[in-house]
Amino acid sequence: MLCMPCVALQWWPMRVIVADCSAEYSGRLNASLPLAKRVLLIKADSSLLIFSELGSYKPLNWMTAPCTIREIDPAAKSAQHSRESVAGGAVDGDSATHSPESVAAGEPEKVLRVSADKGSDILEVTLQHIYSDQTYDLGEDPGLIKDGVEDHLQRYLAEQIERIGKGAKLVRREYPTGVGPVTNISL
Structure with a gap:
């Protein structure tokens, strides 16, 4: 695992975890996700997103940056063995080794406790079984380069105003109104 400082920077790798997990969110509201196989993305800015395979392209739950991710090994015998982490993994080593007794007892392999740096929001993700835990330097x-956005269409129209009709004249682009800006054209 890559060790990282507490402040995640844009060049740190993306972390992708596939695991049987559950999640509890508390903050502006309370929400929970029951145990299921899911994909967790931990981005370079330390935000954490939880996805399911089916359904929306949006995450089921998430915590946006700025936040702090604390990675906890429930099998650790003392608080010395818990690990602080951010987007790239555990700071003081890998915690993927677990005794057969702890796995058989139904203990989770890891717990990710994500707390907002501003506010009291907390997302706690319990990783019951981890299938994959990888990092990728993107x-x-x-x-994103967009083509055909409103600005392009306005410019195209202004350059070819005669296509609207004979005598058409562009009066003003982006004229502010109460419902938003409009383009004025007179005939």
Whole structure:
């Protein structure tokens, strides 16, 4: 596992965990996810998102940055064995080794306790069985380049105003109104 400082920076890897997990959220409201196989994404900014295979493209539950992720090994005999972590994994080592007795007793392999840095929101994810825990360095993202957005259409219309009709004249683009900006065209 990669060790990281408490402040996640944009070049730290994305962490993808596939696990049988449950989650409890408390904060502005209370919500819970029962035990099921899910995908957890821990992004470079430390935000955590929980997805299911079916349904919406949106996460079932999440905690946005800024937040702090504390990774807890329930099998640890003392508080010395708990681990502080952020997007890249445990700071003081890997905690994936568990005794057969603890697994047979139904103890979770790991607990991720995510707390908002501003406010009292807490998301606690109990990882009962971890199928995969990987990190990926995605590098710098160049961003999304959009084509055909409103600005392009306005420019196209302004350059070819005669297509609207003979004598059409662009009066003003982005004229502010009570319901939002409009483009004024006179005929």
